[in-house]
Amino acid sequence: MIFHQIATERGCQSYFLACEETCMAVVIDPEETLLDRYLGLAAQEGVRLHYVLDTHTHADHFSGGKELAQRLRIPLIMHRNSPAPFVDMRVDDGEKINLGKLSLNLIHTPGHTADSLCVLVKDRVFTGDTLLIGGCGRSDLPTGDADQLFDSLFNKLLLLDPATRVYPAHIYSDRDYSTLAEEAEHNPRLQLKQRDDFVQQMRTLTLREPDHLSEALRTNLTGGKTVEQLIAEAAHSVSFMSLEEVLRRTNTDDPEIILLDVREREEFAAGHIAGAIHIPRGQLELRVNQALQDPTLRIVVYCEYGRISTLATATLRDMGFTRAVAMDQGLQLWREKNYPLTEK
Known part of the structure; x- marks a missing residue:
């Protein structure tokens, strides 16, 4: 598997994956300022982008999903609950996308947003904002739900192989990735393993709204x-x-x-x-x-x-x-x- 992790100065992460045998590639959570970077990687690796995938409707940065998909005439993939009208391929829990010899296994993980997806590929899972390194997605923004987030974390993600690498959509440290075992043991948000305790924790967090919340949502919903x-x-x-x-x-x-x-x-x-x-x-x-x-x-x-x-x-x-x-x-x-x- 060809793999590149691309970060912005604000800690937003996007991921470039390709099958070496078939030269088919996908970008997960593209950021609007990095489109030329993704195209350059495709040329550098001698592969062709076949899909673009957004793990959810982002409220904290501007997605490049629609523009990249339209520029290359390839499908933009999101969960079927996505409110964005321009999504080309709507998917659901338990489905997979074949990327040559690679399988993008899709896990619906609502809680941060109703349309949140995680993508399991071999030994790694791309968690969007559902699970972060040392944290998890907030549940107080539009379509968030702390009860659903509990199920997504404890009854879906943490049931995967503990050695699975965690690659989130945001990293606020010098780490490149974590593992599910590390998060289960050290992530403060995951130490409250009873539903009521976890939900109470999420509902009482004091968090400021993301920068450009309304503008980011509007842009990501209308496509730019x-x-x-x-x-x-x-x-x-x-x-x-x-x-x-x-x-x-x-x-x-x-x-x-x-x-x-x-x-x-x-x-x-x-x-x-x-x-x-x-x-x-x-x-x-x-x-x-x-x-x-x-x-x-x-x-x-x-x-x-x-x-x-x-x-x-x-x-x-x-x-x-x-x-x-x-x-x-x-x-x-x-x-x-x-x-x-x-x-x-």
Whole structure:
């Protein structure tokens, strides 16, 4: 097996694997700034990339999966639960991808995200964010679930051969890899072997949100279009409601109006329109079905300047919420007009 481990300065890891006999290759968890590096490795080793695989929908870095797959006209592989619309090959637990004489054995390991996959290849497992060296994926981001993470770790990964090498999507030390035996013995997150204790541990962790959380999720879900491109496209497909009309309807407690604030958490906490539901734009595709189950609702979407809300409204309409409209201008003008806000 030809194998290369490629790291960024931020500790993100991607992996280049190829079958020596058939010269077929795959990149696991490609990062958008390293596409030329992967192509250079293929040329250097005399192999051809046949697949690209993302272990999950990343919230902490920008995936190069879609661009690499489209550039080479090869399939992008993700779990069937991936919310990304551009995935070419959707796979599930217990399946495998044949890469020449190599087998990519797929293990569905939800918990960090609902679409998390681990990939077992010979003596090593590529764990994405499910299992890290000395840690594990957090379960407090969109689609995370501490109960599912417990099962993925203790009832799937740790049942593999203890000598299996662990190659995660992030490494925050000078290690290149670990083993399942090392992690079982020394990883602090794995010392609480009772489900309730583990779940309580994960739910009480105090962790800051990843840098560019919403932006990374948005980009990884749309495949790399810029915000400006998306807003320009969205502006031609949505209608708007004036600030005065929104104020009038909120003052009359209009039962048909649902206000949706798509700003970041800190902005929402600093002041929002009373009664608004909060879903940051970058998490909209992941959380909207839980928060807004009725597609007949009339949803008024707002943000700070009226631009991101336009984008969010177009997304909602594409998802079947055809009565969604954007609040014209945004909360900055609402604030300038001294219209009421609350922090509750």
